[in-house]
Amino acid sequence: MPRPRQALLNRERIVETALALIDADGLGAFSTRRLAAALNVQGPSLYNHFATKDEILDAVADSVTASVDVGVFDRYDWAEALRRWARSYRAALAVHPNIVPYLAQGPGRRPAALAMADAVYGALVRAGWPPARATHIGAALRYFVAGSALGSFARGFVEDPELYAAHPHLTQAHRLRGHQRSVDEGAFTLGLDALLHGLAAEYARTVTPLERGTGPG
Amino acid sequence: MPRPRQALLNRERIVETALALIDADGLGAFSTRRLAAALNVQGPSLYNHFATKDEILDAVADSVTASVDVGVFDRYDWAEALRRWARSYRAALAVHPNIVPYLAQGPGRRPAALAMADAVYGALVRAGWPPARATHIGAALRYFVAGSALGSFARGFVEDPELYAAHPHLTQAHRLRGHQRSVDEGAFTLGLDALLHGLAAEYARTVTPLERGTGPG
DNA sequence: GCTCTTAAACTAGCGGTGTAAGTTTTAATC
């Protein structure tokens, strides 16, 4: 087939289909040839729109990041904004867990990821946190969110009671998978509350009223 | 070459060499043929000792997990033990960051990972935490440690000042890579302190003195 | 309207991947 009258591909369609494939079959099973087949096209045609496979994955990762609500930093004080951002971030990743290992490598050159980093860091500095501390806080929360989305804790345990026979405290571990949602959600809420509790204590201790900003916006 | 008088391979040598290769060149560049070449052997010979590539990676991941100190749960109260375990865990992963994405998928059937889960959970229950809560705490800390080791936060930012020109708060982001160690360490310490601070508060609030265990051991 | 350039599909092919199958020879066991 030569160049068709109507272009068969565009970046948006490629990214959408790639995300659907990754969601369905995982990063390991994702290949340019399978992606092309899903788009009714031959493999190399994708390279008219993206230079490399990684560039496709970058676009997929950024489309996921773009669904995180960073507007919270304009509407809430730093602590409440952090809480809502973390929940929104995790929710976005939880819908597409298979792309998380790729996405968690860092913002790189992905625009939505950079915009998010800018919003988080800006809000913390505006609230009076010292710049180095703001960096640490953003990083610590990203660690926690990425870790929580990376692998479901509960799903990491095989559903095979015999496996745990040798471990006196894991006799019920095989049932974790069945309660995956509540285990993961409970652990995330616990950790987020604890983190924010600790941060609030440090804020009260180290950021003087004069340094505290003028609120959101 | 037929069967040699002295076996060229054994599981230990394979795992050691695989870890060295992964450390040096990353998971993406790791292949059975490259591993075999490093062992002066043809690719398929590995399959006399491991059934699949994943089985090799499992063994590599478990050898890293095995270097985490879980003895702390016998020597310290739950909070101090958690702190030391988290530091030991992160230190073990930080030496071999390239295997972390694989390892972070969960314990699966890897013995050292299961032993670690058993030790953490057992110590928390012994200290009086309700079983469900103990699961959440273990999971939350694993989220944090795995996230912190998965990708260096600082390394995720490209060293290209122009990239950040459009983001008002990221004008110094290109310098993060240069302070990678202190940024990552600072963020980890901040997060760990905050998490443990929050957990101690909940312990004081919800675990009655009667429920509290008899200490370590 | 003709020409030129670019775009978007194609086919063919390179060097690499995991791993299955079958072969050969040695070591270990009865």
Place this chain on the structure above:
DNA sequence: GATTAAAACTTACACCGCTAGTTTAAGAGC
């Protein structure tokens, strides 16, 4: 000493990311 199992091998398959070169349609400039 015969049998069996182990541990290397070679060959081969189907797939991978990607490059190169080809074909034709679409769009721009005169």
